[in-house]
Amino acid sequence: MDAHIPESGPHPRRRSLLQFAGVGSAALLSGIGVPGTAEAAWSGERIPDDPFRLGVASGDPADDGFLLWTRLAPEPLALDGHGGMPRASFDVRWEVAEDERFRRVARDGLARATPDLAHSVHPRVRGLRPGRQYFYRFHAGRWTSPVGRVRTMPRRGTMPASFTFASASCQAWYHGWFTAHRHLAADDPDLVFFLGDYIYEYAITAANLWRRGVTLGEGHDHETVTLEDYRLRYALTKSDPDLQAAHAAAAFVITPDDHEVQNNYADETSQYGISPADFRLRRAVAYRALYENAPLALEALPDGPDARLHRRLTVGDLATVNVLDTRQYRSPAEGSILGAAQERWLLDGLRRSDATWNVLAQQVAVMHVTDDRVDQWDGFPAERRRLLDTFALPSVANPLVLTGDTHRATAGDLLGDFADPDSPVVGTELITTSIASDGDGADHDQYEQDWIQHPWVKFYSGRRGYTLGRLTPSELTVDFRAVPYVQGDAAAPVSTLARFVTEAGRPGLEKVN
Known part of the structure; x- marks a missing residue:
């Protein structure tokens, strides 16, 4: 069934996944490609047009495989949140190959795209070789998706010579073009960490577009509240070609x-x-839409x-x-x-x-900025102290x-004690700027002084x-790319604003250009 959940109504603290989310166990198993669960789907209906208009994605790689994702949506901005798909199930075939022409297919399988999960599929691919690049694609009906590439991680017990990563966050579609994503793709990192605010929930109006x-049709001029709203906002965001790249x-x-x-x-x-x-109802549908539109494991599908x-x-x-996850368990009172549990x-x-x-991929600033900035780790000083004390242990490299x-x-x-500027440096923090949120930005802005007043802050820029x-x-x-x-168009060039080095065993940032 389609879960359109309003702002109000009775809600027990937890219901079973099948009751609350309206997702059957067969739909879950077939959507992740469990062998033997995706027998040929026959609905008597056809996919009306190219269903791969939201692109393809991979995620959470291991040394023997990774997650794959796509969502069938021939009409991504359909207001009912179903992307122009019939309310029926369809088989999606996936392939993983060692070459871009798919002459050496390493793994393949079937996953079931159901209306329960907005025709998204999340197959987990296993049995691959570590530290290798692979190519993948999907087939549905007579349609074939674009090709994606993905690398498996090196195996435990081995020391890779290098590993490249990008970090990104905050992509309000209405504030600007996602040009940075095109340049990120060209830089060819091994992995991308996306650190929050993949979508924004605000109404899109003439004032913030x-x-x-x-131009936008109807359906975007109000805050996202229902499952259909969130699905539509993800579809709008993911329709950007540079994000797809x-x-x-x-x-x-x-x-x-948070957004x-x-x-x-x-x-x-x-x-x-x-x-x-x-x-709780609002969070339930928001988390479900997140799962439907991201290469996340089954554990991330919300239970209520x-x-x-x-x-x-x-x-x-x-x-x-x-x-x-610095939102779901956050308690300012405590x-x-x-x-x-997550802290332990x-x-x-x-x-x-x-x-x-030892890397933390997370959302809000750990370093001290101002005492009144409660939406960052500044608002949780005791927990930050426990984290920094752990960073200071000789065994935590x-x-x-x-x-x-x-x-x-x-x-x-990151200092062992931000109250003492002479305390030892115990780690490094790299805060990435937004992809588009807040528009063009500037080299200097009204928040700069809050940051650069502190000797532990080594760089600041308001560019995207x-x-x-x-x-x-x-x-x-590390290179800060901008x-x-x-706002104007998607043709902006990219440059490196600053480069820093941290030597292993010697905490602290050194600027090299």
């Missing part, structure tokens, strides 16, 4: 921030006065308003990546941004890690925090772009 040269170029590791649901929410609390019961979004990835023995998971994992680099949220590019040292990093056993090199504008 700064992306010039576009970035997804096709590398696997994405996606973690949401995938509502600005500045914390757990079950809306800052706009929505009751906790009603807000709850989804398992924090997880851990490894890059051989070079890096362990802890992907955090002084926790992670929640007790994180700190225990850091203490046990034997990786050369080379902590690196990747952050989004601020729409500004910032590089800083992304961060490109390279890890080796001996050092981290475009001069995003």
Whole structure:
């Protein structure tokens, strides 16, 4: 059934997935491509047009495989949220090959695209070789998707010579073109960390539609509230060709921030006065739409308003990546941004890690900025102290925090005690700017002084772009990449605003250009 959930109504704290989300177990199993569950679908209906207009994607790579994603949507902006698809199930065939022409197919299979999940599929591919590039595509009816490429991770017990990554966040479609994604794709990273605000929930109006040269039909001029609304906003965002190019170029590791649901929410609390019961409904449909439109594992499919979004990835023995969720368990009253269980998971994992680099992929600034900035780790000083104390342990090698949220590019040292500017440096934080949110931006803006007043802040820019990093056993090199504008058109060039190096075993950023 189609779950159109309103703002109000009774809601038990948790219902089973099948009751609340309206997703049958067969739909789940076939959508992830479990062998033997995707027998030929016969609905008597045909796919009316090219269904791959939202592109393809991969995510969360392991040393033997990765997740694949596509969503059948011949009419992506259909107001009912079903992308122009009939309310029937369709088989989607996927292929993974060692070559771009698919002459050497390594794995293939079937997944079922059902209306329950907006005709999205999320097959998990396994049995591949580590540290290799592969190509993938989908087939549905007589249609074939664009080709994507993806790399498996190096195997544990091996030390790769290098690993490249990009980090990006904050892509309000209406504020500008996604030109930065095209340049990111051309830089060909091994992996992309998307650190929140993949969509924005606000109404799109004449006042905030700064992306010039576009017109919108009906359905976008109100805040996203229902499942259909969120599906439509994802479709609008994912229709951008440069975002599709970035997804096709590398696997994405996606973690949401606030705007995938509502600005500045914390757990079950809306800052706009929505009751906790009603807000749970809002969060449930928002998380479900996130799953439907991202290369996420089955664990991320929400059970009511709850989804398992924090997880851990490894890059051989070079890096362990802890992907955090700083929204779902946040409690300002209890002084926790992670929640007790996720904090234990994180700190225990850091203490046990034997990786050369220990990476956090998360949403909001860890470094101290201002005491009144409660929507960052500044608002949770005791939990930050426990994190920084863990970073300072001799057994926790080379902590690196990747952050989004601020729409500004910032590089800083993480101190053991921000109250003492002379305390030791225990890690590095790289805050990526926005892809488009807040429009063109500028080299300097009204928030700059809040940041650069601190000696631990080494770089600040208000331009749009992304961060490109390279890890080796001996050092981290990072480039802050930026475009001069995003509002006018999608033709802006890219440049490197600054480059920094951190040597393994010697925490602290050194600017090299």
